[in-house]
Amino acid sequence: MRLLNSRKRLQVGDGTMDDIDKIRTSVLSRIRPGDAEKQKLHELAHSMIERIDDLGKIEGLDIRARLVGSSARGTWLAGERDLDIFIMFQPDVTREFLEEKGLFVARKIAEKAESCEERYAEHPYISAVFDGFEVDIVPAFGVHSAADIRSAVDRTPFHNNYVLPRIRGFEDEVLLMKQFMKGAGIYGSELKTHGFSGYLVELLVIHCGSFMDVLEAACGWKPGMTIDIEKHASMEHKDPLVVVDPTDPDRNVAASLSLDNLCIFIDRACEFLENPDASYFNVKVPDVLDDDGFRKMMKARGTSLIAIEFRAPDVVEDVLFPQLHKMEESVKEMLERYDFRVYNSAVRADANAVLIFELEASGLPDLKKHAGPQVWSRQHALAFKSKYSDSIAFSNIHIRDGKYMVEIPRKYSNAKKLAVMELSKCSLGKHVGLSIKEGYRILEGDEILKIRDEEFRRFLRRFFEK
Amino acid sequence: MRLLNSRKRLQVGDGTMDDIDKIRTSVLSRIRPGDAEKQKLHELAHSMIERIDDLGKIEGLDIRARLVGSSARGTWLAGERDLDIFIMFQPDVTREFLEEKGLFVARKIAEKAESCEERYAEHPYISAVFDGFEVDIVPAFGVHSAADIRSAVDRTPFHNNYVLPRIRGFEDEVLLMKQFMKGAGIYGSELKTHGFSGYLVELLVIHCGSFMDVLEAACGWKPGMTIDIEKHASMEHKDPLVVVDPTDPDRNVAASLSLDNLCIFIDRACEFLENPDASYFNVKVPDVLDDDGFRKMMKARGTSLIAIEFRAPDVVEDVLFPQLHKMEESVKEMLERYDFRVYNSAVRADANAVLIFELEASGLPDLKKHAGPQVWSRQHALAFKSKYSDSIAFSNIHIRDGKYMVEIPRKYSNAKKLAVMELSKCSLGKHVGLSIKEGYRILEGDEILKIRDEEFRRFLRRFFEK
Structure with a gap:
């Protein structure tokens, strides 16, 4: 393995460095924010900070606004147009005070927004649209050290402080890395994706030095790897990848990264090094699978398909998806307990949630x-x-x-009947459970074509073709 | 368990001893050989021994004829009409001498038989029919101690010597025990049956004392039990039941008894003690399964059936059945390696050999x-x-x-096709392998009805109903 890697490195270094430069240039021209976008973002951020600080003075509040996140570090991808503005309170105010006053200030600011809504993480915040930018206005405790944080969001300014001075001059490397992750479908640490967060990508670039250096390192990774930039880890983690937070020795920045997304990255890193190509940076959108294509596919595969559809509960994705996956596991376990063999399963949600299960056969002997x-x-x-x-x-x-x-x-010789009769006994999360109680439908085979939504049909194609 | 057994014993002792006596009497009247049969057997044995001894003198051979086996001990079941006559040679003759001269004498004797054939165990012997009795005339080395035996059959006279003085007065117990084993389908130590030999039954009666005592002991048995009447065991055995041969401390008399046949005996023993009934002594012959019954049965079960039929090689059952079971295991393993799930399988042989496999489904997704x-x-x-x-x-x-x-x-999505294409790669015994090379047919579902043989149809019903 060592030898193979060295050889590949030389190849990249000698033979194809020009290719890589060309790919970098072409991709960067697409993903690097233009001057107009940059200026607009800075002006918007500046004006919002000024307005919050002014409002603080008027209201007699000891607060200070801060721009954080990728927009503060110059590592956002062109067109993302996200802004994170934190309202920093003194660390000794009560949580109630912060929530009340924080929301008051945020609401005031959002009065001039094109649209806005209140959201909830550990405490409430406002997400508003100004001039096409999605601006999150988040109250936080301005604690003096990362060890003293009172709420998860309090960590963000420390991340900002750590990354900002170290990333200057490496912004392009971060942009390439983020776009590479997007192309692989593994960018985003939300519980829907279980991929790489922006902060994690920045830390990898800081640690390794460049986009190519990260890939070369990643191609040699194995699950169980630990990266500890500040060499201050104070806890064991059992996650597939451990990247110790430079601002918190207890925390694994890659905690939500799944084994398979780590492996996809390892695989893509090796593949790109061996065969560099701009296509790795393209986000692939599967074609819609039409009725005819679906029927042909099922006939060729010879398997049976079952779908459970219900109204998606009105909660954020980070609440919804763990519940959907819990349900997926629970239904799969039930099917297998009754001797139905599950080849593949997946979940999807927009207005409706759909779980699909591909079975060796939907019927068993009596x-x-x-x-x-x-x-x-x-x-x-x-x-x-x-x-x-x-x-x-x-x-x-x-x-x-x-x-x-x-x-x-046999109690159930048909999988659909089993699902109909026993679904209520499956272990379901709170919100999904309530939604299921309101109603659901179970579709088998061609009945699944009743779901005509285009995004579902793209999801179906990906489900089959992978 | 102890308590339960004690209670049951008392019940049998108190409440139902009369019933048991009635059952014994009625069964014994059926299975005890009549005076005419006894006399005929003794006359035949006597005349054969005389003729062999005379022939020895005429030919100048130092031989002596002996009656051994159940006919020598008065423990044969009415109508069995088997006779085992051994021609004992001096222990120091060569194997070639014994085979040549032994066969010569046996053939001479068999000249007057109604029919006769040469058979092969460790060395050749003659099986002949006289006056409706099947007489085996077997040459053996007359060694002085069981430790010195030169051929497996040399052991038999020692068994005779051990059992004869100990079984007198207990003949009826042996007869009941043998018939009970027959009713359970577990009598016979041949490799077709893997059950209890006559000698094993006699030892159990000698050890326990009576038919009922054997049953009470057996109801408390577990696999792994050892019975060592002479307390002289000199070897470890891993068989389900170990009964150390009183004439050979190295040998397990129950070596060929299978786990399931041992368990059937344990189960039947308990059942009889709880609910004594004459039906336990009846040999059940399943009804013929006709075409209509077969179709109904397959429809209700919802499974798929595959049969492999070929000419049975012309070898004795002790050679044939291990090869058939080896083939059964090998085909089953192949089916499961290709993801076909085997619910049941069995073998049968007369002129043709048939292996049948009941599958969850004969088709799998492509x-x-x-x-x-x-x-x-x-x-x-x-x-x-x-x-x-x-x-x-x-x-x-x-x-x-x-x-x-x-x-x-999938390489094979149909089980019949898999069997057709890959049967030759299965591990087959020598004779079965040669027979398969000459030809075979694989039948699926209703095609199996092409086998119209009545015995096969009884076998099919037992295969389904157990």
């Missing part, structure tokens, strides 16, 4: 083999015999491998 | 999930990718649980 106790445990034997000797069975009670055995009718 | 190496073992990754990236597949190469995965066409 007959099921049922093993009883060992022959030499007489009390269990008697209980087993009295239970099954008079019931309807396909066979007499007999003996196989030292145990009693009987062939009885 | 699609098969194929897992590759872990993503971080790059060399394996490259090999996997180069193998599957250009081949016809249902999906792109993707990543699941840290491994590459691809969905490819």
